[in-house]
Amino acid sequence: MSVSIMDEVLGANFGDKRLDKRLGTIAEEFDSHPNVSIPAATTGRAEMEAAYRFFDNDKVTPDKILEPHFQATRKRIAEHDVVLLVQDTTELDLTRPEQQVRGAGPMDSEARRGAFLHPLEAFDLNAIPLGMVWQKSWTRDEVQTELTKAEKNKKRKETPIEEKESIRWVEGIRASREVAKACPGTTCVCVGDSESDIYELFSESHETPENNLQLLVRACQTRATTDQSNWLDKVRATPCLYTCSVDVSARRAKIAPDKQGKRSKPRDARVAEVEIRATTVTLRPPPRFDRKLPEVTVNVVLVEEADPPAGCGLLITTMPIDTAEQVQEIVSAYCIRWQIEIFFKTLKTGCRVEQRQFETIDRILNCLAVYSIVAWRIMHLCRLGRECPDLDCEVVFEPCEWKAVYTAIKRKDPPQTPPRLNEMIRLVASLGGYVIRKSTHPGPQTLWIGLQRVHDLSTAWEAFGPDS
Numbered sequence: 001m002s003v004s005i006m007d008e009v010l011g012a013n014f015g016d017k018r019l020d021k022r023l024g025t026i027a028e029e030f031d032s033h034p035n036v037s038i039p040a041a042t043t044g045r046a047e048m049e050a051a052y053r054f055f056d057n058d059k060v061t062p063d064k065i066l067e068p069h070f071q072a073t074r075k076r077i078a079e080h081d082v083v084l085l086v087q088d089t090t091e092l093d094l095t096r097p098e099q100q101v102r103g104a105g106p107m108d109s110e111a112r113r114g115a116f117l118h119p120l121e122a123f124d125l126n127a128i129p130l131g132m133v134w135q136k137s138w139t140r141d142e143v144q145t146e147l148t149k150a151e152k153n154k155k156r157k158e159t160p161i162e163e164k165e166s167i168r169w170v171e172g173i174r175a176s177r178e179v180a181k182a183c184p185g186t187t188c189v190c191v192g193d194s195e196s197d198i199y200e201l202f203s204e205s206h207e208t209p210e211n212n213l214q215l216l217v218r219a220c221q222t223r224a225t226t227d228q229s230n231w232l233d234k235v236r237a238t239p240c241l242y243t244c245s246v247d248v249s250a251r252r253a254k255i256a257p258d259k260q261g262k263r264s265k266p267r268d269a270r271v272a273e274v275e276i277r278a279t280t281v282t283l284r285p286p287p288r289f290d291r292k293l294p295e296v297t298v299n300v301v302l303v304e305e306a307d308p309p310a311g312c313g314l315l316i317t318t319m320p321i322d323t324a325e326q327v328q329e330i331v332s333a334y335c336i337r338w339q340i341e342i343f344f345k346t347l348k349t350g351c352r353v354e355q356r357q358f359e360t361i362d363r364i365l366n367c368l369a370v371y372s373i374v375a376w377r378i379m380h381l382c383r384l385g386r387e388c389p390d391l392d393c394e395v396v397f398e399p400c401e402w403k404a405v406y407t408a409i410k411r412k413d414p415p416q417t418p419p420r421l422n423e424m425i426r427l428v429a430s431l432g433g434y435v436i437r438k439s440t441h442p443g444p445q446t447l448w449i450g451l452q453r454v455h456d457l458s459t460a461w462e463a464f465g466p467d468s
Contacts, residue, residue, distance in 0.1 A: 005031040008131070008373050011068040014059045022054050023065060023370075031374050032455035034351045034448045038367075055358065055366040062369035066132065069373050073122055073131030078183040080124050084216075085133065085179060086191045086337050087172035089118045090344045093354055094364065103361030105139030114354075115139045115361060118168045119372065120175050121343055127336045128383045129343070131376050134175035136168055137365050160290050161200050169196040173204050173215065180213040187212045189319065191337050194220035197316070199286055202296045206318060216334055219300070219314040224284040226295060231281045232314065235302045240275045241324040243306070248272050276331060277302045278321040301330050339379070342444060346375040350448040378448045385425030386441050393424035401454050404461035405431070428454055 009027045012020050025047070033041035042048040054060060077083045094101045094114040104113040117137050122130040147155070161167050169192060176190040190213065192201070197220045206213045225231055250269040278301045285293035299321045304312035315334055320326050347353055351371040358364045381396065393402050403414040405427050419427075426434065429442030432449030461467070 004028075005373060005377055008069040008072050008377075009065070011071070012064060013067075014057075014064055016059060019054065019057060019059060022050060026051050026054060027370055027373065030351075030370055031377060031451075033452050034371070034374050034378065035452065038356065052363075055363040056360075060366050062135070062137065062365050065366060065369040066135065066372065069131055069376075070133055073133050074179060074182050076130040077122055077133070077179065077186055077188070080130075080186055082125055082187045082189065083130065083183075084123045084125070084189050084191050084333055084336055085120050085172075085176045086123060086340045087118065087120045087169065087176075087196070088193060088337075088340045088344075089116055089168065089195070090348075091115075092117055092364075092368070094361070099359075101361055101364065102359060103139065105141060106143040107140070109143060109145065115365065116165075117368065118172070119340075119343075120172050121340050121376075122179075123336050123339055125333070125336070126383070126387045127339050128387055129339065129376055129379045131380075132372060133179050134172070135369075135372070136171060137368070138165070139361060158289055161198075166198055166200075169198055169201050170204050172196075173201055173206070177206065177208060177213055180208045180210070184208075184210040184212060187214060189214045189216050189333060191334065192217045193337060194218045197221060199223075199283070199293060199296075202283065202298060202316070203285070203293050214317065214319045215298075216315060216317045216319060216330065218334065219316050224286070226282045226284050229281075231300055232302070234281060235277050235279045235300050235314075236304075238277045238279045240277055241327050243273060243275050246272045246274050246303075272305050273307065274303050275306050276327060277304075278327045278330075280321070301327055303331060343375055343379060346378055346444045346448065347371060350378060350444055351375050378444050378451070381425060381451075382442065382444050382447050385422045389420060389422030391421040392418055393421045394418045396421060397424060397454075398458065400461045400465070400467065401458040403467075404457035404465065405454055407461075408457055 005027045006024050009023050012023050014020055014023075029041045029043070029047070029051075038051055039048045042051055091107060092115045093107065093112060094104045095112050100113050104115060106112065107114050115137055116139070118135065119132050120134040121132050124130060144152070156164075161170065172192070173190050176188055180186070180188040196217050201217065202215070206215060223231060225234070248267070248270050251267045278299060280297065280299050282295055282297045285295060299317050299319065301315040301317065301321065302312060303315070315330060317330055319330050321330070351374055353364075353368050353371050356364060356367055358367065384391075384396070399418075402418055402424055405424070406414045406419065409427050409430060425447070426436050426442060428450040429446040430436055430450065431453040432446035434442040434446035434450070
């Protein structure tokens with residue numbers, strides 16, 4: 001492909017030129033066959049063993065693998081006026097039926113073993129993924145199931161945030177600040193879901209030389225304000241800025257509630273009419289045993305149904321709310337946060353990172369770093385075909401690739417002029433099971449299956465086609 005995955009690993013420095021070169025080979029093989037096993041993705045026994053040796057090398061780390069991708073992502077960010085830096089956490093369930101992965105820690109119990117991944121992914125305002133700029137992974141040493149709820153709360157309050165897993169959200173805003181400094185012409189908005197609603201995230205410095213870092217978080221708790229008011233009541237007392245219709249998806253009842261005791265009730269699919277309001281509040285800092293936190297002034301945006309069944313969402317942000325258009329941009333920006341969930345699904349289901357057979361956690365995390373780039377590439381192609389449909393497909397696909405796919409599907413000679421990108425993406429996805437319709441768009445799953453077929457077809461085209 002013209003926009004090659006090699007561009008995302010070029011410049012990796014492991015202190016050994018053989019390892020630098022090997023990363024490029026592995027990335028190309030994984031990119032061509034994202035959903036198959038490593039032995040199936042590599043070309044022969046020697047290549048397979050070289051890949052496994054690479055992931056086991058002490059000089060290889062996830063950050064070294066991803067550093068060229070981080071730099072390439074920053075270049076793409078610098079080309080936009082506004083970019084969303086979305087952070088979120090996902091579990092990597094590495095539980096094995098017999099021999100467990102060495103170094104994997106307990107998840108929610110000792111019975112489940114694995115690790116946690118917390119990336120910072122960049123998206124433009126059209127939801128086109130630009131890449132990763134930072135990531136953190138870790139394992140737990142133990143799960144304290146013997147403590148009562150009161151004992152857990154007491155221990156949590158007496159533990160500094162630097163020793164908690166929630167420090168990852170603060171580290172994410174710090175990484176966003178470094179990106180904003182490196183891209184002074186771009187407004188960077190650090191976005192987090194309700195799990196990131198911690199006061200230290202709001203009080204962390206957002207200052208940059210160009211004042212181009214903003215914060216956008218969904219609230220999950222009621223916070224005290226300096227004027228003793230309830231911030232929900234305060235924002236509800238403001239005039240409605242605009243209304244809109246929102247599609248609410250159906251949800252089945254869960255046997256047990258989730259981690260926060262929420263979203264366990266069933267609901268029917270419906271179209272909800274919501275009202276949007278916004279105001280500014282100054283938050284009173286919660287007490288901490290080891291430090292005094294400052295007061296923080298933030299803007300809050302309320303998205304609430306006008307009629308029962310009542311439902312609302314409260315967004316906390318530093319973005320301006322002076323006009324209805326600005327508030328609408330805030331709501332639209334938060335909706336793009338869902339794209340990181342698609343990234344996780346692509347990483348787990350498409351690239352099957354949890355099924356990779358390694359003996360140690362370090363090898364799995366090194367392999368995960370490569371597949372993180374592959375998962376981004378698949379999402380990038382999906383979204384690019386939708387948002388830039390009239391691009392020449394040779395911006396992305398080599399002539400041998402699009403010609404082979406066109407001939408195989410259309411059953412006729414390829415045209416002199418390359419097809420448009422949207423048409424080509426649809427053809428590739430159809431190789432993975434997508435049914436071509438004007439009213440729908442292909443998703444990552446059909447695309448990652450189709451891309452594997454593209455590699456096979458283009459190889460045959462180069463070997464036996466008219467251009468050979």
